[in-house]
Amino acid sequence: MTAGYLLVDHVSKTFPPAEGRGDGLNVFEDVTLEIARGEFVTMIGHSGCGKSTLLNIIAGLEHASRGGVVLEGREVTRPGMDRMVVFQNFSLMPWMTAFDNIRLAVRAAHPAWSRAEVAAHVQRWVDMVGLAGAESKRPAALSGGMRQRVGLARAFSTEPKVLLLDEPFAQIDALTRGVIQDELVRMWSATHNTVFMVTHDVDEAILLSDRIALMTRSPRAQLAELVEVKLARPRRRADLIDDPEFLRLRAQILKFLLEG
């Protein structure tokens, strides 16, 4: 494994105290995580352990209080197109159609492309995520699942180095969630992207990840354990249900979360 493609290096986050008094809130402390190129790593932990904050720090949307994030040997401090985020609340532009939302990203990623080239690329991703027929609708007219398909297409279509998924399936109904998870795996295997995802869904984490990072509770949350998922790919949901390795991992992670 080529270690250190994306390096989270001793990162701590402390929010300043309210009204300038006290020590502030130390959300997590000294988190170090190396993610290899093409690897799918998921962080799992209780609400408030700062996993979304860590994801935002990697994205450059928030700043670390101590430590830093290094991508391909370069420190990242600002947002950039090499790290695309898929948001829990989708964050689509509500005044644009699904197509235009994706096109905004593709145009930003490929400023030299002609309009026709951009449109063809967008259409390819529209088809890939199963949005065909809905591309001229605005987000408000789409279901949660369809909106996140737009979110995923927007992120993948720009071919970023790293994809940051912030609980991307949390607001999607359970049946649709499985379908879109499978689509995510398909896109991921087609593009060999490096993925960092945060979730609190244990099954989702095991189904999708190469490794799972377990966080303790906040305040002063820490990265307690990195669990390797040695299940062969492609993984099929139906096969996993009674797979002994899956059940063992599931029990291990649930135990950690319940006791931690």
Added chain:
Amino acid sequence: MRRDRLRVLLYSLLIGAVLLGLWQAAVAGKPPGKSIPGPLAVGKTAAEMLAHPFYDHGPNDKGIGLQLGASLGRMAIGYTIASVIAVSLGVLLGLSPVLYRAVNPYIQVLKPISPLAWMPLFLYTIRDSAQAAVLVIVMSSLWPTLANTAFGVASIKRDYLNVAEILQLSWPRRLVTVILPAAAPAIVAGLRISIGSAWVAIVAAEMLIGGTGIGYFVWNEWNNLALTSVIFAILAIGVIGVLLDAGLGRLSRKLAYQES
């Protein structure tokens, strides 16, 4: 729905007929010098004026169409200038909370000043009454658009700006694809209030400067004691005001979006 609309129309016509009837009854039989003219007399004048709206018999005798056209022309210039200034400055203030708070006291002091109060200063400095009237329109339509734009831009959801940040959109592109469309409903609401205040102000300004315009027309007809013309002009001002507002109402519906 259809039934309701029919009833609304019926009641409207009924109320109008009653008002006109009361008006006619109140003035009927009285000699011309003792009361205002009745609706029948006004209707006769209206028919004559609308038959030849664009005649031009020298400075003191022009058709109502020409007079309204002169007012609308002034409005178009002043309102456009004001809107460009207000939207640009509003975007700037909306994006910078510090600047907003620094400038806000000045806006609050300037806002309640009747635009006509500036007239002497404008007349003194530019020494051209037509241009002074245009500046009065600028002053009357500046503040609502400015305040609404600043508010609209300041309340753009963080999510949309984060996406723009991640896509590293250039400044012009960020403005055109994210900031302006996101704030468009608020901006248009401001533009709609502004066009109303401008139309209110132009009548008074034209009474002062004379020459052409519907305001001057009203004052001139008063000097001629042609009250039927005055009343017809008042109605014409109202109708044009409704049309201006309806135009921006359509724009507002077109730019509205539903948060998803």
